[in-house]
Amino acid sequence: MFWRSKKLSKKLTQGQGLSYGKIVIQRFRGNRITRWALRLFYGLVFVGVCSDFIANEKPLYCKIESRTHFPIIEDYLVWLKLKDPMTTLGRPQWKRLEYERVIWAPIPYAAYRPDRNNMGYVGPFEKQKVESNRFRHWLGTDRVGRDLLAGLIAGTRIALAVGIIAMGLASLIGIFLGLLAGYFGDDRIQSSWWRLLFMGMGALAGWYWGFFSSSFGLGDGQVMAYFFKGTAILAFALMLGYGLALLAEQWLPTKKKVRIPLDLIIMRLVEIVDAMPAILLILAGTSVIKKPSIYNVMIIIGLVSWTTITRFVRAEVMRVRQQDFIQATQALGFSDIRILLRHVLPNSLSPVLIVIAFGIAGAILAEATISFLGIGLDEEDITWGYLLNQARGRSAAWWMAIFPGLAIFLTVTIFNLIGEGLTKALNPKLDD
Amino acid sequence: MLQYILKRLLLSIFTLWVISLIAFGISQSAAGDPVEISLNKGEDTGGYSDVLSQEAYKNTARSFGLDKPSFYFSLAPAAYPDTLYRIFPKSNRQLVRQWIRQYGNWDDISVFLQQGQALERKINSVANRYTADSLIQLRNTYRRLKFEYQEDKTAPLMNRMTGLVSQDSLLQAHFAGDMASLRQSYEAIQEKQDRSKLHLPSFSWYGFDNQYHNWVKSMLSGEMGISYVEKRPVSKKLNEAIWITIQMNLLALLLAFVLAIPIGVYAARKRGQSFDRTTTLLLFFLYSIPTFWIATMALIFLTTNEYGLDLFPSLGLGTVSDEASFWTKLGTRLRHLILPVLCIAIGGLAFIVRQVRASMQDVLQQDYIRTARAKGLSEKKVIWRHGFRNALFPLITLIANILPALVTGSIVIERIFNIPGMGFVTIDAIFQRDWPVVYAVLMIGAVLTVIGILLTDILYAITDPRVKFK
Numbered sequence: 001m002f003w004r005s006k007k008l009s010k011k012l013t014q015g016q017g018l019s020y021g022k023i024v025i026q027r028f029r030g031n032r033i034t035r036w037a038l039r040l041f042y043g044l045v046f047v048g049v050c051s052d053f054i055a056n057e058k059p060l061y062c063k064i065e066s067r068t069h070f071p072i073i074e075d076y077l078v079w080l081k082l083k084d085p086m087t088t089l090g091r092p093q094w095k096r097l098e099y100e101r102v103i104w105a106p107i108p109y110a111a112y113r114p115d116r117n118n119m120g121y122v123g124p125f126e127k128q129k130v131e132s133n134r135f136r137h138w139l140g141t142d143r144v145g146r147d148l149l150a151g152l153i154a155g156t157r158i159a160l161a162v163g164i165i166a167m168g169l170a171s172l173i174g175i176f177l178g179l180l181a182g183y184f185g186d187d188r189i190q191s192s193w194w195r196l197l198f199m200g201m202g203a204l205a206g207w208y209w210g211f212f213s214s215s216f217g218l219g220d221g222q223v224m225a226y227f228f229k230g231t232a233i234l235a236f237a238l239m240l241g242y243g244l245a246l247l248a249e250q251w252l253p254t255k256k257k258v259r260i261p262l263d264l265i266i267m268r269l270v271e272i273v274d275a276m277p278a279i280l281l282i283l284a285g286t287s288v289i290k291k292p293s294i295y296n297v298m299i300i301i302g303l304v305s306w307t308t309i310t311r312f313v314r315a316e317v318m319r320v321r322q323q324d325f326i327q328a329t330q331a332l333g334f335s336d337i338r339i340l341l342r343h344v345l346p347n348s349l350s351p352v353l354i355v356i357a358f359g360i361a362g363a364i365l366a367e368a369t370i371s372f373l374g375i376g377l378d379e380e381d382i383t384w385g386y387l388l389n390q391a392r393g394r395s396a397a398w399w400m401a402i403f404p405g406l407a408i409f410l411t412v413t414i415f416n417l418i419g420e421g422l423t424k425a426l427n428p429k430l431d432d
Numbered sequence: 433m434l435q436y437i438l439k440r441l442l443l444s445i446f447t448l449w450v451i452s453l454i455a456f457g458i459s460q461s462a463a464g465d466p467v468e469i470s471l472n473k474g475e476d477t478g479g480y481s482d483v484l485s486q487e488a489y490k491n492t493a494r495s496f497g498l499d500k501p502s503f504y505f506s507l508a509p510a511a512y513p514d515t516l517y518r519i520f521p522k523s524n525r526q527l528v529r530q531w532i533r534q535y536g537n538w539d540d541i542s543v544f545l546q547q548g549q550a551l552e553r554k555i556n557s558v559a560n561r562y563t564a565d566s567l568i569q570l571r572n573t574y575r576r577l578k579f580e581y582q583e584d585k586t587a588p589l590m591n592r593m594t595g596l597v598s599q600d601s602l603l604q605a606h607f608a609g610d611m612a613s614l615r616q617s618y619e620a621i622q623e624k625q626d627r628s629k630l631h632l633p634s635f636s637w638y639g640f641d642n643q644y645h646n647w648v649k650s651m652l653s654g655e656m657g658i659s660y661v662e663k664r665p666v667s668k669k670l671n672e673a674i675w676i677t678i679q680m681n682l683l684a685l686l687l688a689f690v691l692a693i694p695i696g697v698y699a700a701r702k703r704g705q706s707f708d709r710t711t712t713l714l715l716f717f718l719y720s721i722p723t724f725w726i727a728t729m730a731l732i733f734l735t736t737n738e739y740g741l742d743l744f745p746s747l748g749l750g751t752v753s754d755e756a757s758f759w760t761k762l763g764t765r766l767r768h769l770i771l772p773v774l775c776i777a778i779g780g781l782a783f784i785v786r787q788v789r790a791s792m793q794d795v796l797q798q799d800y801i802r803t804a805r806a807k808g809l810s811e812k813k814v815i816w817r818h819g820f821r822n823a824l825f826p827l828i829t830l831i832a833n834i835l836p837a838l839v840t841g842s843i844v845i846e847r848i849f850n851i852p853g854m855g856f857v858t859i860d861a862i863f864q865r866d867w868p869v870v871y872a873v874l875m876i877g878a879v880l881t882v883i884g885i886l887l888t889d890i891l892y893a894i895t896d897p898r899v900k901f902k
Contacts, residue, residue, distance in 0.1 A: 208507075208633060209631060212507070213508075213509045213630070213631045213633070214631075216508065216509060216512055216529050216532070216533060217526070217528075217529030217530040217531070217532060217533030217534075218533075219530060268447075271447060272447050272450050272451060272454075274881075275447055275448075275451060275878050275881045275882050275885070276451060276454075276874060276877065276878045276881070277836050277840045277874075277877040277878070277881065279840065279843060280840055280843075280858075280870075280873060280874045280877050281874065283843075283858065283859075283862060283870060283874075284455065284458055284867075284870050284871060284874045285458065286862065287458060287459070287462040287463065287862075287865075287867050287870065288458060288461050288462055288463060289463060290463040361720070365722055368722060368724075369722070369724060369844055372724050372844065373844065373847060373859055375859075375862055375863075385724075388724070388725060388728060389728075391728055391732060392728065392731065392732075392848070395731070395732045395735075395736040395738045396738050398732065398733070398739075401725075401728050401729055401732045401733075402729070405722065405725035405728065405729065408722050408725060409720060409721050409722065409725060412720040412722070413717060413720040416716070416719065416720050420716070
């Protein structure tokens, strides 16, 4: 749109005979700005994945009483239940231990642990009460003395988690419903009255005995068993209904079929969800949360933002469905499920990538907004929005205003740029 | 045409009905007990507090209509009584369900629970007259018992209580009879346990006097529910706020359009040239900037003397005495609104420019523009008279976005600049756990969106002859 790549046309003429996917990748990489966005994205992922090793109050390696420890790795092993917690160093005051040898993390502070010597918004250029420059707070501290840079790095992980959890959930729901609506439309699912009757009754009974009646008075530790048992009962009831319907069809065949307007139902649902302003729906959704945690907010964002994906997948599937190769598979007598999963889905996923890229940007922005407002946060959740909000506490603390905001802005821009690059790579017509 | 409008109207009403069900569903599963929230003025005390007297609790519940069934009907396994909603406090309901899930015989369980409550009252009244360690022990044991339901937890506690009563002469004098009957009913629960009805469906109809019906009624009548914290209709709370918000958003929209239209039109004319490319690039970045970041930066750098740039008044809407002249009032209001309005306008600017540019670009490629140019019309006339008027047409779709944005578009900005508008009230309500306010705002937003979509469709159908009325 607003940038051109000079090498692109040359590459494309060279790329004759390449597969569609390779051409798209070439076009995507052929763009200078997109390439930079992608590099920054890899950087973000690296920081997010390794955040524990980049900013941590524990040393990466240390030797105490002639015993070697790798405290951060040990934490992971304990978490994975591969190591007995008693053999670790536990939770000492890390900075005060007597080390024989020690290697600190690049930023020797944890995001949520205050540095009591540097409380009350100490700026990056101010005099800090630290042993040496090794322990300097390079981007300053907040009111209670938490290191801003460490907070930003912990926030990177949360921002990426928003992308993965919220958009993962939204994609699952969105692609599933979009596939159903687009492929089956209003008239492709036809069933006999018998089948409708028995399967409907089976679904009702399965829901009642599988999930509803056993949900009463459910204790805390029984939730997993409840879901597995419920799903099994529901599946059994549906199969029973199907079997009964087959018997009934044998006994009294009916010619007349009912059409199930799947498209109509799903699109109505999309309209209903879209009619509620997203930010308000998310805010109202937080009322259900019993124990505040940023991950619950992510789930709510995911539950709210699947509609765009459904619209896109539906439109794309409708287009693909008309094409010859799908008609060929139908003529070959493949089952609907096989056609859907093996032929329709792979061929209609590429435009969804665009929506997902923009969607991640939107989700990160939404999460930053919610945590900026301070809603649904647990005490140890340090997010970019939360850090930015601290700037309102003291106007002299310019670092609290600039850096977290910059982090949000950069990340959102990266995902928007990737989305834009994908749009261009997937729609060659836009290049003219 | 009329038929089309009618059909769309009916569909919108259906949509709103489903949304009202969703909002009510969320409100039913909201964490916390409304009565407690109301009695504690929104502060979190963490569960049932003993301080509340039963009477106060019941009165508050009644004043919010919470003593009524929640929906028109209920479907529940037959073992659970259809009067479960009358059990107070709310946290006890789950406990009762757990008791029933375990033993299935509600009649015996209810006898036991009632006897337990009577015993506690008696312990309390005796404790007013005597002080004894054993008495306190008995009371504490019962307090632990009343939050348990599992047999392996209740049985030892029951034994302990029986033991306490039999060993102490004071307790024996007062509670021997009560304890014996409590023991008896506890054993009755276990002897007569009957799980046969735990999965048998039973349907009960409650009629129209239920919480959902009353909530919808108060929504329609404009009361919009009752605030837990302030105990007055939500609409009273929102009444002032909504006008401030609309005022601010209208100004912002006006500003955004005034800026966006020339930029968009000019960019479309100079398509592919440096102006177009730079504005698109700039707007692309503008689009990614979170508005709350801009607002925070503005608040910090432009409203305080810290950096020598104290240009704007900082928070709120300012205070003016009632006698001040209209112009002073307006002046103060405007000075306080400049920054928030700018921030909101910047948020919408990129989006609107994009729409205008795309629409204008489309129009400028049409034959009639070439014709107009060929006629020798001035460029100004071609662009504005022939081009822009036609480009406005797809912009009708923006109405669907604008209408809800008028009320919900400035939630965060209001919070940052402390402007007592809708967003401010909503966020405040969330912190006080005053959920009815949140659901009311959600419904207002939904109604406006639905109206916006309806208006867009109808305007489109009226202005574009190609749209078929189906």
